[in-house]
Amino acid sequence: MEKKKIxxxxxxxxxxxxxxxxxxxxxxxxxxxxxxNCEVAVVLPLHEGxxxxxxxxxVPITHIFIPLAWRSQYCGIxxxxxxxxxxxxxxxxxxxxxxxxxxxxxxxxxxxxxxxxAVLEILPYIDYFPDVIHSHDWQTALVPxxxxxxxxxxxxxxxxxxxxxxxxxxxxxxxxxGIVENVLGLPVEEFDNGFLEFDGxxxxxxxxxxxxxxxxxxxxxxxxxxxxxxxxxxxxxxxRYEEGKLCGxxxxxxxxxxxxxxxxxxxxxxxxxxxxxKAQNKEELQALVNLPKNSDIPVIGMVxxxxxHKGLDLVSCIIDELLEDDVQLVIVGTGDWKYEQFLRxxxxxxxxxxxxxxxxxxELAQKIYAGSDMFLMPSKSEPCGLAQMIALxxxxxxxxxxxxxxxxxxxxxxxxxxxxxxxxxxxxxxxxMLGVIRAACDCYRDKEKWTKLIENGMNVDFSWKxxxxxxxxxxxxxxxx
Ligand code: GLC
Numbered sequence: 001m002e003k004k005k006i007x008x009x010x011x012x013x014x015x016x017x018x019x020x021x022x023x024x025x026x027x028x029x030x031x032x033x034x035x036x037n038c039e040v041a042v043v044l045p046l047h048e049g050x051x052x053x054x055x056x057x058x059v060p061i062t063h064i065f066i067p068l069a070w071r072s073q074y075c076g077i078x079x080x081x082x083x084x085x086x087x088x089x090x091x092x093x094x095x096x097x098x099x100x101x102x103x104x105x106x107x108x109x110x111x112x113x114x115x116x117x118a119v120l121e122i123l124p125y126i127d128y129f130p131d132v133i134h135s136h137d138w139q140t141a142l143v144p145x146x147x148x149x150x151x152x153x154x155x156x157x158x159x160x161x162x163x164x165x166x167x168x169x170x171x172x173x174x175x176x177x178g179i180v181e182n183v184l185g186l187p188v189e190e191f192d193n194g195f196l197e198f199d200g201x202x203x204x205x206x207x208x209x210x211x212x213x214x215x216x217x218x219x220x221x222x223x224x225x226x227x228x229x230x231x232x233x234x235x236x237x238x239x240r241y242e243e244g245k246l247c248g249x250x251x252x253x254x255x256x257x258x259x260x261x262x263x264x265x266x267x268x269x270x271x272x273x274x275x276x277x278k279a280q281n282k283e284e285l286q287a288l289v290n291l292p293k294n295s296d297i298p299v300i301g302m303v304x305x306x307x308x309h310k311g312l313d314l315v316s317c318i319i320d321e322l323l324e325d326d327v328q329l330v331i332v333g334t335g336d337w338k339y340e341q342f343l344r345x346x347x348x349x350x351x352x353x354x355x356x357x358x359x360x361x362x363e364l365a366q367k368i369y370a371g372s373d374m375f376l377m378p379s380k381s382e383p384c385g386l387a388q389m390i391a392l393x394x395x396x397x398x399x400x401x402x403x404x405x406x407x408x409x410x411x412x413x414x415x416x417x418x419x420x421x422x423x424x425x426x427x428x429x430x431x432x433m434l435g436v437i438r439a440a441c442d443c444y445r446d447k448e449k450w451t452k453l454i455e456n457g458m459n460v461d462f463s464w465k466x467x468x469x470x471x472x473x474x475x476x477x478x479x480x481x
Pocket of ligand 1: 020021022025167168218382383384385386405
């Protein structure tokens with residue numbers, strides 16, 4: 001049997017270039033779905049931030065010129081081959097030499113229209129006609145859109161199926177009508193007839209949802225949530241209408257990358273067999289972030305963007321009450337100025353209990369995963385969330401709100417039966433959260449229970465295996481096999 005061919009299109013992938021969870025997923029999912037019956041290639045923009053080390057290994061394939069409305073733009077094609085996945089990089093310095101900025105440029109619509117066109121234009125040049133093109137988030141939403149409007153009849157393209165994955169419905173790729181002809185190079189009728197239009201503006205995610213053969217999101221609960229106004233940022237009716245082709249598949253994590261026994265970023269390595277290193281990591285972490293060294297005080301870690309939907313309002317609301325207790329809170333992240341400033345102020349007020357580190361710092365993040373006792377993630381919404389899975393892998397007990405992937409991966413610890421792997425609250429309510437944090441701290445003081453809880457957590461399998469199987473099933477179903 002011939003292998004099926006999948007082509008991923010995405011705007012970032014670890015370790016090449018990453019700004020968030022999307023990068024982690026594209027860095028590990030392709031490898032996981034590839035296998036005996038499945039060949040996978042990925043197309044990425046050659047962002048400026050891709051390291052010299054990687055660039056040295058890039059093999060030039062060719063260059064072509066890409067039509068984009070009235071423009072004709074240079075498109076270099078490079079290949080980076082790995083055992084199980086082939087990566088293609090699209091080179092155009094005008095669009096992708098933007099320092100560290102992956103998104104948020106004034107011409108994002110044009111940059112990603114260029115990239116999405118490139119994904120479809122390069123197929124004959126890389127000699128790879130996939131059975132399925134799987135694109136991710138608004139940056140590559142134009143791939144299924146262009147496919148449906150312009151490419152579906154081209155020789156070699158006729159039987160391609162499209163899958164679109166929503167990693168976060170908050171970012172939909174919304175632009176003014178003016179881009180339709182001038183930037184996207186599409187007839188304005190496609191806006192006037194409602195295909196590209198939503199609420200009077202161009203909405204790329206919405207159009208991709210309506211025209212893709214299948215739509216997925218990154219956890220089963222989030223697939224339900226985004227059919228409701230509370231979570232959908234306006235797209236609930238569309239998703240309800242298209243629910244027949246919508247499903248949620250939970251993300252995994254790269255268990256090799258996140259392994260306390262091998263992680264070079266933490267102070268001491270440890271494993272479930274010998275957990276002594278975890279206590280040492282805690283001590284070193286306390287010293288590093290200027291908190292009193294004390295193994296009896298529970299350390300609560302947070303690695304997060306400091307933005308509203310991560311639940312920062314809940315934390316702000318009860319931080320004084322919480323810090324009256326015998327606890328330490330260590331936070332690393334950047335985000336909205338108002339939360340950054342608030343937390344800095346609080347650190348002055350509670351220098352022996354609170355450590356605030358306003359930075360994007362993956363070294364410190366790993367040290368927090370390893371050195372904390374608990375990991376707080378009170379998100380208002382969370383499509384999947386990877387941090388809670390990483391925390392568990394490091395024997396750090398998550399305290400989460402039951403939403404999206406948090407609810408799908410963390411189950412409430414039941415002291416009676418000894419089952420469960422974390423602490424969970426349901427309402428977006430600061431007092432409810434505080435109650436659960438305090439319950440976690442009580443449990444922490446019961447060493448026997450706590451050890452059992454850590455054991456439960458470290459035994460959970462968050463590898464990609466199961467999810468990759470589900471994606472493969474989905475691809476097979478689309479191909480009619
Ligand atoms: C987005 C979501 C996050 C998810 C990640 C990967 O960053 O906010 O919840 O884990 O994508 O799918």
